[in-house]
Amino acid sequence: MVKKKVSIKPGPxxxxxxxxxxxxxxxxxxxxxxxxxTGIINTDPPMTYISVKKxxxxxxxxxKNKEFVINLTTGDTVKATDYAGVKSGKDVxxxxxxxxxxxxxxxxxxxxxxxxxxxxxxxxxxxxxxxxHDMFLAEIVAVHIxxxxxxxxxxxxxEDAGLIAFNHGAYYRLSSxxxxxxxxxxxxxxxxxxxxxxxxNPS
Numbered sequence: 001m002v003k004k005k006v007s008i009k010p011g012p013x014x015x016x017x018x019x020x021x022x023x024x025x026x027x028x029x030x031x032x033x034x035x036x037x038t039g040i041i042n043t044d045p046p047m048t049y050i051s052v053k054k055x056x057x058x059x060x061x062x063x064k065n066k067e068f069v070i071n072l073t074t075g076d077t078v079k080a081t082d083y084a085g086v087k088s089g090k091d092v093x094x095x096x097x098x099x100x101x102x103x104x105x106x107x108x109x110x111x112x113x114x115x116x117x118x119x120x121x122x123x124x125x126x127x128x129x130x131x132x133h134d135m136f137l138a139e140i141v142a143v144h145i146x147x148x149x150x151x152x153x154x155x156x157x158x159e160d161a162g163l164i165a166f167n168h169g170a171y172y173r174l175s176s177x178x179x180x181x182x183x184x185x186x187x188x189x190x191x192x193x194x195x196x197x198x199x200x201n202p203s
Contacts, residue, residue, distance in 0.1 A: 012037075016165035016172065021077070021084050021116065022050055023069045024061040026109040027102060032094040033058040034085030036166045037133070038070065046140040048122060051133040057089040062136055066124040067108040071116035074162040075173045080115075081164070082171065107141040117161040119144040 017036040024031050037051035048070065052059045062068050073081045080098035087094060095102050095111075102111035105121045112119040122138035149157050159176040166172075 013168075016167040019073055019081060019164060019166035019171065021071045021073055021081055021113060022058070023071060023102075023110050023113060024058045024065070024067075025111075026065075027104060027111050030095070030102065030111050031058050031061065031089030032080075032084040032100070032113070033089070034081050035070075041137065047137065048120065048140055049135050049137050051130070051135045053133050059134065062124065063127065063134075065109070067110055068122050068124070068136070068138070069105060069108065069110045069112050070120040070122060071113040072118040072161070073164050074117060075164055076162065077113075077115055078164055078171050105142065105144075112144065117146045117149060117163075118158075 018038060019034065019036045020038055022033050022035050022038075024033065033052070033056060035050045035052065038049060041047045041049055050068065050070070052062065077100075080094075080100055083098055084094050087097075094100070095113075101114035103114045105112050105119070108121045108123060110121070112121075120140050121142040121144075123141050124136050124138045126137040128135040128137065145156065146161075149161055151157055159178070163174045164171050165174055
């Protein structure tokens, strides 16, 4: 028997979320903050956002410098991801404690995390003040991806990165098993057969 829907108190119940490590500061003085409230808001130019609680140590750094780097997270960096979210940069050097490697970015002064498979350099163009958090709207000015995630045809193989997501208090590794592709629901049978044939007999 299917149970009925249960109405609960309104809250941020949109899951799963892309959990990322956001780096701030510069190569001498920096910090890492774990963020799950992030996403894409525009294509051309590419724009993103992060929402940061006003009391967080990194909040003032981003407000002052107007730039940050979004570093995608994996199963290999899940411990560092959690650590960066529960420890304050006022007290610890998170790069040092988690054995992460800061490397220089191209367009911003903020360090990137070498161990992250993908890094997005971002420059803030607007700050929206909200009751509990501030939303930093930013343009993505440069992107870096591990060479191992690009195949011989130039295709990005994100499914091989071992990316993780945050789901109601826990971290989960994303499955690499493909269950569909963009537009597959309206794809003609003839096209499906052609794609299947090309997959079996690549040129």
